[in-house]
Amino acid sequence: MKVEELLSQSGEWLKGTGPESDVVISSRVRLARNLHRFPFLTVATPQVRSEVERFVRPRLEEGKLPRKLVYWSLGDLTSVERTLLVERHLISREHEKAEGERGVAVGADEAISIMVNEEDHLRLQVIRSGLQLDEAYDEIDRMDTALEGSLNFAFSPQFGYLTACPTNVGTGLRISVMMHLPAAVLSKQMDKVLQSLQRLNYTVRGFYGEGTQPLGDFYQVSNQITLGKSERDIISELKRVIPEILKFERQWRHKMLEDEPRRLEDRVWRAYGILKHARRITSEEATDLLSALRLGATLNVITGVPHKLLNELFIFTQPAHLQKIERKILDPEERDSVRAEFIRRRLEGL
Amino acid sequence: MNCEKCHKNHATIHITAAEGGVKRELHLCEECARQTGALSNFNFSIGSLLGGLMEPVKVPKVSQVRCPECGITYSEFKTKARLGCANDYEVFRSELLRLLEKVHGSTQHAGKTPHTVDAQIRKENELNRLKRDLDSVVKSEDFEKAAEIRDRIKTLELELNR
Numbered sequence: 198m199k200v201e202e203l204l205s206q207s208g209e210w211l212k213g214t215g216p217e218s219d220v221v222i223s224s225r226v227r228l229a230r231n232l233h234r235f236p237f238l239t240v241a242t243p244q245v246r247s248e249v250e251r252f253v254r255p256r257l258e259e260g261k262l263p264r265k266l267v268y269w270s271l272g273d274l275t276s277v278e279r280t281l282l283v284e285r286h287l288i289s290r291e292h293e294k295a296e297g298e299r300g301v302a303v304g305a306d307e308a309i310s311i312m313v314n315e316e317d318h319l320r321l322q323v324i325r326s327g328l329q330l331d332e333a334y335d336e337i338d339r340m341d342t343a344l345e346g347s348l349n350f351a352f353s354p355q356f357g358y359l360t361a362c363p364t365n366v367g368t369g370l371r372i373s374v375m376m377h378l379p380a381a382v383l384s385k386q387m388d389k390v391l392q393s394l395q396r397l398n399y400t401v402r403g404f405y406g407e408g409t410q411p412l413g414d415f416y417q418v419s420n421q422i423t424l425g426k427s428e429r430d431i432i433s434e435l436k437r438v439i440p441e442i443l444k445f446e447r448q449w450r451h452k453m454l455e456d457e458p459r460r461l462e463d464r465v466w467r468a469y470g471i472l473k474h475a476r477r478i479t480s481e482e483a484t485d486l487l488s489a490l491r492l493g494a495t496l497n498v499i500t501g502v503p504h505k506l507l508n509e510l511f512i513f514t515q516p517a518h519l520q521k522i523e524r525k526i527l528d529p530e531e532r533d534s535v536r537a538e539f540i541r542r543r544l545e546g547l
Numbered sequence: 548m549n550c551e552k553c554h555k556n557h558a559t560i561h562i563t564a565a566e567g568g569v570k571r572e573l574h575l576c577e578e579c580a581r582q583t584g585a586l587s588n589f590n591f592s593i594g595s596l597l598g599g600l601m602e603p604v605k606v607p608k609v610s611q612v613r614c615p616e617c618g619i620t621y622s623e624f625k626t627k628a629r630l631g632c633a634n635d636y637e638v639f640r641s642e643l644l645r646l647l648e649k650v651h652g653s654t655q656h657a658g659k660t661p662h663t664v665d666a667q668i669r670k671e672n673e674l675n676r677l678k679r680d681l682d683s684v685v686k687s688e689d690f691e692k693a694a695e696i697r698d699r700i701k702t703l704e705l706e707l708n709r
Contacts, residue, residue: 231633240617240631316629338659345661351633352664356647357656359633363643364650366636368658425653 198267198305200278201521203285208307208324211512213504215327219495220443222375222415222508225286226333227322228341229360229369233349237361238314246314247298253313256347257302263339264309266302271295277526280517286324288312309340316361317369319344328439330372330432338428357424367424370431374439375404379414379492380449381442387416390442397438398422404511413484413511418442454496465493469502473544477533483514483540501547510540550576614638667707674703 210223231237235249250270257266271279271292279293287310288301299314312320321344323337351359357367365371381387391401398421404412418439420431453461468489471478478486491507493499512518514536520527523535550558556576610622617631621639624630636643647654660668677700684693 233633236617236632237630239627239629240619341659342662345663349663350661352661353633353636353656354660354664354668355655356636357658359636361629363630363646366647367651367653367656370658422651422653424647424651425655425657427658430657 198303200269200274200281203281203307204518204521206307207505207509207512208285210308210324210326211505211508212326213508215325215329217443218327218504220376220378220446221328221439222377223324223326224329224333225322225324225373225375225417226330226337227320227371227373228337229317229358229365229371230319230321230341230344230348231351231359231361232318233351235318238316238318239361241314243297249318250298250300250313253319253348254300254302256344257311257313259347261346262343263336264304266304266309266311268300268302270298270300272298277517277520281521284512284515284517289315289320291315309336311340317365319348328374330374330436334370334372334428334432364421365423368426368428368431370423370428371419372431372435373402373417373419374435375415375417376439376442376446377414377488377491378416378442378446379488380453381446382414383453384449386445386449390445394418394438394442399435399438412481413488415488450492450496454498461493461496462498464489465498468493469499469544472540474541475537477530478537478540479529479533480514480516480536483536484511487511487514502544506543510543514539548574550574550579552576552579612638670703670707674700674707677703 213222215221215224232249232252235241236245238246241249254268254270258268269282271288274282276293279288282288282301283290283293285307287303287307289312292299292301292312292315295315297314299312301313302311304310308325309321309323311322321337321340323333323340325333325336353359358369360366360369378387378390381390394401400419400421402417402419404415404417418435420435422431426434468486472483472486472490487507487510490499490502491504494502494504494507513522516527516529516532519532519535519539522539527535548558550556551574553576556578558574559577560575560580610625611620613620614631614635615638616634619631619635621642624635624639630636630639644654677696681693681696681700684696
């Protein structure tokens with residue numbers, strides 16, 4: 198499979214059909230693993246990096262794993278292709294920018310990906326649509342166990358799986374639930390939500406993870422603690438916290454609908470109007486308007502706009518996607534025109 | 548014992564250093580120890596310094612101790628916030644215990660164990676049990692049984708060292 202073939206499909210997690218998908222976009226789990234007897238990447242020489250890649254790659258490509266994976270060495274890809282993988286949430290921004298031998302193995306439906314030579318030798322991730330924490334963990338656990346058959350991971354009975362950063366040590370498990378919280382933002386309740394989550398040792402990040410700004414009212418809530426709790430405990434705790442956020446977001450959505458229906462309707466339909474007719478649109482504006490449209494669709498203020506289409510538009514209107522679709526490098530102004538046209542075409546006939 | 552470096556003075560400083568998991572002892576006179584800077588390059592315990600020193604030798608601060616495998620110090624870790632290798636968890640153990648307690652509120656893993664490690668722990672447990680059995684079997688003079696247990700112990704020890 199080539200990277201550009203990703204353009205003819207979209208990730209399983211974007212289909213918008215999972216549980217609680219009015220608010221929850223996706224559930225993501227990741228495991229950090231390092232190889233026994235290899236130095237961590239912090240001090241790894243270029244030789245060690247390529248040794249790790251040479252050692253791991255055939256084991257990721259072999260057919261015995263629970264999922265068939267395609268491996269891309271990032272050095273073989275163009276910068277636009279690498280950015281496309283970031284936009285797809287298949288690799289991190291750091292992985293895109295880094296130098297030296299590194300890669301990613303991806304399952305056909307993009308539900309699973311394994312970064313090689315990122316901060317740790319291996320970073321496994323599974324994304325599912327909606328709130329599916331157990332399902333996502335089960336899948337990553339099967340892959341991890343299968344890999345243990347051919348790879349020896351750095352592990353200590355006291356500290357668990359040993360990671361480059363001690364904030365990941367133990368289970369190496371980070372669970373992130375991506376939520377769409379437009380009503381919390383509009384009702385100016387987001388600060389309260391953030392504070393209470395931080396008190397419970399959860400971090401909140403933007404659409405593209407670590408160090409990114411919230412975009413279009415999307416927030417990712419993740420566990421901070423990885424040591425001293427079992428994987429199932431970490432999941433159950435998150436399963437108690439997330440429904441609270443969902444409850445509040447839904448309450449605020451309905452309150453908006455009851456208190457100021459005209460204002461909400463106007464906001465949603467204006468967004469639809471602009472998206473359907475604009476000739477130039479920036480990424481930020483598109484994201485904000487799509488967010489409003491998504492809110493309207495979940496409250497039936499507007500009907501016939503499927504979640505899958507909206508979720509896909511968030512991803513396909515990102516810069517690398519547009520450039521790959523157009524098969525050329527575009528400057529930001531050209532991108533704004535192409536973006537507007539792409540959205541118009543996808544909204545046509547709804 | 549004479550100093551390993553100048554071979555003249557009496558070695559009064561004995562340093563135990565761990566390199567790649569192998570223990571190595573170094574015997575130096577006070578002057579050579581100072582000159583070579585060995586004291587700041589090696590990870591050693593105060594107990595390895597024998598008596599007879601005129602003034603106490605400074606123990607290197609934890610932040611200067613280097614991991615013999617990846618070569619980073621704890622202060623380098625603090626700047627980068629990333630460790631250099633799995634061995635750092637042992638080398639900087641006491642500092643990391645404090646850090647982990649602060650970050651995670653715990654210092655003991657409670658999650659998944661790789662099945663390879665599981666198998667190893669099982670083998671170690673079996674080995675310990677067999678050694679206890681062997682004692683009692685020898686005491687009861689059941690030599691046939693003792694030989695059997697000895698064979699199994701040998702096999703397990705070989706497997707565990709692999």
